[in-house]
Amino acid sequence: MKLTGAEIFVECLKEQGVDTIFGFPGGAVLNIYDALYKAKDDIRHILTSHEQGAAHAADGYARATGKVGVCIATSGPGATNLVTGIATAYMDSVPMVAFTGQVATSLLGKDSFQEVDITGITMPITKHNYIVKDVTRLADIIREAFYIAKDGRPGPVLVDICKDVTAAVTEYEPKAPRKHEEAPVGVSKSKLDGAAAAIKEAKRPVLLVGGGVGIANAGEEVIKLAEKLKIPVSATLMGLGAFPGTHELFTGLIGMHGTKTSNLSVSQADLFIAIGARFSDRVISNVNRFAPKAKIMHIDIDPAEIGKNISVDYPLVGNIKKILRYLTDNVDERDYTEWNRQVNEWKAKYPLKYAQDSVLRPQYIMERIYELTGGEALITTEVGQNQLWAAQFYKYSFPRQFISSGGLGTMGYGLGACIGAKLGRPERKVINIAGDGSFRMNCNELATAVEYKLPVVIAIMNNHALGMVRQWQNLFYDGRYSSTTIGGGTDFVALAKAFGAEGINVCKPEEVDDALKTALSSKDRPVLINFEIDMDEKVFPIVPPGAPINELIDE
CATH class of the missing domain: 3.40.50.970 (Thiamin diphosphate (ThDP)-binding fold, Pyr/PP domains)
Incomplete structure (x- = not known):
């Protein structure tokens, strides 16, 4: 059937199962908004007060549901107002597709009204981006954008669509969404066996849960490994919730504002197992004094993260769930040890605390x-x-x-x-x-x-x-x-x-x-x-800049 580019846009969203889109209209996307009006029974459009709000709303929708978040803005300032939200999603590996309108192809490069090179601006903060100048390519580009946003390590994709493309007519053929194949283990058996042996030999192991655990839906696998080996578990800010905060093995946040227990545990550990984490500066602080007694094991889907911020002894790049299952199946169950007793002593001695008084805290x-x-x-x-x-x-x-x-x-x-x-x-x-x-x-x-x-x-x-x-x-x-x-x-x-x-x-x-x-x-x-609340209320603990994470200020 023959459809306009705007109608193809809507049909492709339906293909991908999109039921909600956040945005703000403008001249370059008028044809799209007209098509959305006709499809309002199928796709709910949420008019935000500002385009940045649309990007953050799409991001929050994606994080809460695990689906791809979708936002749309017009050309020029509408597009640039999305940039902070796109960068936010990129840094935290959030699947999002941002659509922007663009001036007509005949006006490109002429400093036309509300023209800006949004693909150039967003290149460093997207997994991929496109400018669509040909209506015959529109459907396949939208489909590819959704696939890329969710594939592997998720992230935002931007699709910039010229206004004349949304008015042009071409043949449209519906297609089912391309399925994401489950990532392979990605690690050789010898490397996995080496990692399992290191875990079995460790006397003072510590697990770190990062945001990648939640993204990979690997929380259950982490729990099984930790419980089988009685390993203390800490979390990055993005990893909160991937391991239950009420679990007896959980020691809390790690790093600059981590608990004293988490930070002392890492500083005394002989094996540090990071799962789906970036080793950001807020976690490791002084890189030369981080986990000084430990071998480092890093499990992640993204090979670019391995060795980027800290040297790794056991790099395991691949499917987090499958890697964790293999490791769990190939280690022996362990009883509570002297190491667990020490960590529990720290938990009892150094709880998070604040003044208990008549002041609103x-x-x-x-x-x-x-x-x-x-x-x-x-x-x-x-x-x-x-x-x-x-x-x-x-x-x-x-x-x-x-x-x-x-x-x-x-x-x-x-x-x-x-x-x-x-x-x-x-x-x-x-x-x-x-x-x-x-x-x-x-x-x-x-x-x-x-x-x-x-x-x-x-x-x-x-x-x-x-x-x-x-x-x-x-x-x-x-x-x-x-x-x-x-x-x-x-x-x-x-x-x-x-x-x-x-x-x-x-x-x-x-x-x-x-x-x-x-x-x-x-x-x-x-x-x-x-x-x-009081102006001088503070967040403690805090690691001073440049200090190792076991040297905290806690009051």
Whole structure:
């Protein structure tokens, strides 16, 4: 059958099983929006307040569901407004396809109105990108974009479509989506046997769960290996939830803001097994003093990560699930050892803690959120202190539960991601943990949440400061607070009400539960809670820059 490019666009989305797309219209995508209007019973379009919000919403949708997130923007500024969201998805390996409109092919390269080279701009932050100048290639490019976004290590793909292509007519033939073949083990039997032997010989092994474990749906395999060998398990920020936070073998976060137990365990380990992790600077800190007594085993789907940041003794590149199954089947079950006793001693001696007094503490707020949601909510975060309090004091028990910008550290990420996560998982309570600085960046997406009657909760840890930067200025810059104090001029409760949301102000610990219960009971509109906390509240532990991770400041 003959269809326009815009109609082909819609049909290809249907082929791929897309039911939700986030975006903002404009001149270069008018034909596409006309086609989306006609297909509104099949594809739900969510009009965000800003294109960056559309990218973050698509990202949050993808992280919460495991599906490919989809967003769309017009040419020029619409396209460039997606860039931060695309980079956020790229750094955290999130499958996303971003569509942008482009000026007509006859106007390319002429500094035409709202023309920008978005493929050139996004080349370093996408797995692949395309500019479509020929309608006969459109369908196959869209299909390929979705395949690439999910294949291997996931990530974002951008498709830039010239406006005349969306109006041109060509033959369209439906096709079923290309299936992803299960990745092979990818590692020779001799290497696997060598790794299994190293695990059997280790007296003080430690497991690190990274974001790749959740992406690969390999959480069960990690649990079986850890339980069979009684190995202590730590997690990166992106790995939270892939191993249950309530499990007796779990020691908590690792690295700059890791628990003292996790960081001491790594520093004393004789075998360090990293699974689906990048060995980022926030994990290893001083590379020359990281895991100084340990052999390093690195299991990952992406060969580019092996040896990139740290030398590896046992590189295992391939299918994480299959590798873990082989290792589990080829090691002997182990009883609890002196090493487990030592780690448990550290856990008892060095728990995460905070002052127990009459002051409203963010750590207490997070604990109450955990208790009142039964540990079942999806948590999105902004970036800064709020992100770390959410990571430390909410126990994540299943994959895709903790949704946060880890690699890029994008302030303003959380509210858009919260909207996407709620639309993807409407049966779950979804709570965005925010700081006042991050919230101000993309608070306009409250209008989106109100428009679509989304009962999400926004919990602002309002310290009237850019808290994490202020903390660094306090600890490492002799208290020179340069441009980190935010005045009290913005009334977030009034702002929420102006958008049509509900707003609640909380200043005392005894007010926390009632506010949260009210917010969690909302059925059809967002609720913002403004928690007034102290300006000098800090995230501990923290590893000073350049120090090894076992040298923490914990108070």
